[in-house]
Amino acid sequence: MNNQKLFQTVHLLLERELGNMNYMKLIKLLYIADKRKISSIGTPITGDTYCSMKNGPVLSGLLDFINQRNHNIQELTDWNELFEQDGQYSIAIRGEVDPGTGDLSKREKALLNTVFDEFREYTPFQMVDYIHNEELFPEVEWREAERLGTSFALTLRSLRLAAGMAAEEVVSIEEEERILDSEAQVLGV
Numbered sequence: 001m002n003n004q005k006l007f008q009t010v011h012l013l014l015e016r017e018l019g020n021m022n023y024m025k026l027i028k029l030l031y032i033a034d035k036r037k038i039s040s041i042g043t044p045i046t047g048d049t050y051c052s053m054k055n056g057p058v059l060s061g062l063l064d065f066i067n068q069r070n071h072n073i074q075e076l077t078d079w080n081e082l083f084e085q086d087g088q089y090s091i092a093i094r095g096e097v098d099p100g101t102g103d104l105s106k107r108e109k110a111l112l113n114t115v116f117d118e119f120r121e122y123t124p125f126q127m128v129d130y131i132h133n134e135e136l137f138p139e140v141e142w143r144e145a146e147r148l149g150t151s152f153a154l155t156l157r158s159l160r161l162a163a164g165m166a167a168e169e170v171v172s173i174e175e176e177e178r179i180l181d182s183e184a185q186v187l188g189v
Helices: 004-017 023-041 060-066 073-082 106-119 122-131 142-148 156-162 169-185
Strands: 020-022 050-053 056-060 081-087 090-093 151-155
Touching: 004 020, 004 023, 004 073, 004 090, 004 106, 020 156, 023 060, 023 090, 023 106, 023 122, 023 142, 023 156, 050 142, 056 060, 056 122, 060 073, 073 081, 081 122, 142 169, 156 169
Parallel strands: none
Antiparallel strands: 020 090, 050 056, 050 151, 081 090
């Protein structure tokens, strides 16, 4: 996960909502944006990992930042310089620090803005109802998560297949990602 890119996506959406948003709605907006980008070119915007819970899918790393857990001290410090809890269920931009949008492509910014505009008037639980639509989100195992009171990992592969990508195309993308990761390790990037 690229924390800086995740922080930029969160900041962009919070700015559109005048600096403050219910974090469940924020997480659902980002899941929808990631899934739409996966549907179009096979890769997400945030690079986060996903799990399915009773209220639908969540971006695991983002939820951990919000809940202040499972990240190292420096990562949490970076998050806390940008964002703060605003009430029990809201996240807000903290002060004047702006992470910019330099890691986001024009296409990604446009997609985030489109998703925000489409769901601007939705309440958090309207977002939950929308994401529980099994025709639009067949990969989300929320009924089972609710029944068992747990969460289920959602793999990038399952999202790609649910988005209608052919299995061969998914394998090809995964191989390309492995090669890029190997090259990055060799180059120390």
